[in-house]
Amino acid sequence: MSAIAVGNPTPTALPRAFWALWVCQLVNRLGSFVQPFLVLYLTHDRHLSAGTAGAVAAAVGAGTVCAQLVGGWLSDRAGRRVTMLICFFGTGAALILLGSARSMVLIWVTAFLVGLLGDLFRPAVQATVADLLQPTERVRAYGLLFWAINLGFSVSTVSAGVLASFGYGLLFWVNAATSVIAGLVIWMMVPESRPAPEDDSAGRSLLPVVARDTVFLLMVLIQIGYATIYMQGYSTLPLAMAGDGLSSRTYGLVIALNGVVIVLAQPFLGRWMAKLDRPKLLAASMLVVGLGFGLGAVVHTWWGYGVSVVVWTIGEIGFAAVIGAVFADLAPIDLRGRYMGLSGMAFGVGTVIGPLVGTNALEHLGPTATWLGCAVLGVAIFIGQYALAPALHARAESNAANA
Template structure:
């Protein structure tokens, strides 16, 4: 079968979303350099700067919940515009803030506005495309994010040497550009429903056993994944490798995604989604598990390459799986709840478990635990496959409502 020939063309509105993701990531300068800015330019203590960064994280956790709710109530397009324009304003406020109260408030609002668009984008893709087309579309968005972030991490260091204020203004400018693309090229896609007012999200989601189990599995995946940004640099330091080596090794993650994703994305869209998801989780666990037997830079580099391959498969299919699970009238809310609960909690649980296990039980235990957890997730995801297939068939059988 020729995947390229059989794949239908994606609509213009999707490519506008793709451009938004790329532009938004190209300008993502502030968050990676926020602590350095606060300590070097604002002369705050490391502890205070870390707490301000945590305020951004707290806003991000709330952001996807609010974004999902807004996209179902106010509309996908309006939510994205609020998020992008709001992010630009919050970044300018944070970059010009002098008092600690203003810095705290601006940091939280940056986090709150910064992820508001994510569930709206995911819901829009699900609105625009048939189920069989979504894996390819979500994979392309994932590639755009990583392409933009790879470029921004290189250029941000150069721009920071000129002046931190420049980072805030360019980051805000790219948010405005993304908003203008939405304003010009993306129509409202929120379905029009005939059965009356929209249902509240939580009562429906909390009774959805398959959805809740998927969130639980995704928390497990995120727990493994975030070892790459918490436990891995500490383990490499214990092996006598400098922080610059960690930077080069972790950069392989973005390089592999940018180089590999375009060539495998169409093929991934043809595979069984639950099996691909299960296999991807296993590969990520095995990739981190290699840390138990490596001590050199190239060994850690191999580990990163392996778990990045798993990440590519996971990222391509997870959005499509949750789109199949989401009721049409609660699509944005489901996407927001999934993102907030899974990666939000995973970003807290993963670093806490990993670093404490490293301190008290040693590096071998950490990496073997990642491999074991990956195997458990693999088995659990396969066990959940029949339920996911049934939900996918039911979703495909429902005629798409017209957009509002």
């Protein structure tokens, strides 16, 4: 992988507004109690059936997919800061409503709103980072945000179990409080960063531009393929481990390696990754993820599955650090938020396809074919992503010249 040819590779101090975003990500994830425990709350406290509770959780997921488009549109039209404020303050209110809802209609509506409002932040923060930082600084910045998310989530999964012992209702209030705190940080420390639109591009519609953007559309397909592989870790992997006679507790310990590796390794890898060719690093990271899951075809012990998780986690670190930077380089400046939203939606589509394809492949084809399929798909998206590298470099240079 070659070093970036342009720009100063020496890391520079990141601006105060970026660190405010980092704090928001950390605080928001530290309080992410409700979603992991939502099904348990609905079945235990609301006495709903498992199927109904799962459908309510799916409503949250539907909201998150819609949030990518809405958040991208809002961040380009109303502004990044306004979108983030709506996200955090609105999520706090939606969580309280969900926790107090008694009728099924209100539960459905508020669950969808929790997903919708809670994920408006993603395209807005990705666009803000691209606004604030030079292209050579973005990989390090996106990597640090990814680290904050995983650090916060690692703590929240432990503390949520403790809080839940005092009643699930407390989870809603604490989750809402952390969301409001994150909103206050945005209010006080993050200025609006949206570039002023040029006269000839003001108010441009997204779809006509995207329909002609073959490179972006291919990137979207590749992102769906990557997410399809990645979601096997949370859908097919526990079933495959059970088929090998390993307990759910063992799966929990094995998948916990994902968070441990990210928290420990990402800060050390971030500065090194920032010096590499971004499209090629993205391609290599996707390949590592595919091959990491492919190891499942030859392992049957807890430590073998652990090695598999460590391998694909290393690829995930590279992907998460660079994907936002690649899409930021690719996006027209006036459509940056909406391009980021479509990128997030593509990943969301993959999170829906992945569990369906993986679990059915496991049932009908067996584990060996399923994991080898992950490896083959990883090779395919690696070839596609690597082939797009020249076009992505050309687009990045064009956007930099027009900035």
